[in-house]
Amino acid sequence: MNTGARLLFCMVAGTMLAAGVCADEPAPFRMIPIPAEEHGYSNFDSMVIATPSALEAFMRAGAVEQGMAWNNRADFDDALKRAAPDFDRESLVLLRHTEGSGSVRVNLRNPHVVDRRLVLQIERTETEIGTAVMAYYCFALAVVKGEVTSVSLEAPGRKPVVLPLPGDAELHSTTGGTDVMSGSSPREVAMMWAAAYNRHDPDAAAALYDEQVTNVQMPYGKPVQGREAMRATYVNVFRAFPDIHVEIENIVQDGPWVAVEWQFTGTMRGEFAGQPPTHAPFTLRGCELFRVENGRIQTQRGYWDKASMFAQLNLTMKP
DSSP, X not given: OOHHHHHHHHHHHHHHHHTTOOTTSOOSEEEEOOOSBOGGGGGOOOEEEOSXXXXXXXXXXXXXXXXXXXXXXXXHHHHHHHHOOOTTTEXXXXXXXXXXXTXXXXXXXXXXXXXXXXXXXXXXXXXXXXXXXXXXXXEEEEEETTTOSEEEEEXXXXXXXXXXXXXXXXXXXXXXXXXXXXXXXXXXXXXXHHHHHHHTOHHHHHTTEEEEEEEEETTTOOOEESHHHHHHHHHHHHHHOTTOEEEEEEEEEETTEEEEEEEEEEEOOSOBTTBXXXXXXXXXXXXXXXXXETTEEEEEEEEEOHHHHHHHTTOOOOO
């Protein structure tokens, strides 16, 4: 365990004692000792991860660096693997905190449950010697499903970060309850979209969409309506291009909208656009816009060069 992880472990032990958590009184959460400070934490927001597939998508998407480069991503990944959240009964919560100066040190204190809300508080300390470089922190914990309704991270002078948590019954409900994706930001959903694409998983891809989603790929113009239609689209694409792969080159979020600049590669080994396989490869760059509400894609628009793709695949452009 590196120095950062040891420091956080000590912080966790102290805060749990302060909260009155005793060995014979099981707490509805457990802290996960990850490196306390890491430049790579600038690459994601606070989030709730409630399923193994969501964790896998996050781990894959984390390789896309849009903030600062990681100092040591392996320590963070290894800590989450060692924690081994039991998603049948636990949700993984990642709480992000940023300081405008490295001269400010933070300490996590006094985690306590109030009316089924888990509250964690940050204590900030100014040091005499520091740096003007921004400091990025993350706190990880596994929370028992159904025991806590939300997790709140409070810091002096800041608006609290509040994440709703799904209960066990809600996770297994298909008709109602809290949506396990509702805590995901538009940026995180876009990363999950890319991860599902690269796993060639139509079910995981379709699960990211609202039931009434509208997807317009501008080269075609005709919208695809609804989650089931999106799933059928992915089935057809993965059948036509069994090696299709997407790389995110840039990603920018503004409110509910997220723009993704991407590069797709693949080989046409099945029927596509009503034409037989040509076994030709393609490389295509373009951009996708997503509007995300409550963790689900409501609107999608794609901008790319159909003529370039068809020329590479030796396909006929139909009017």
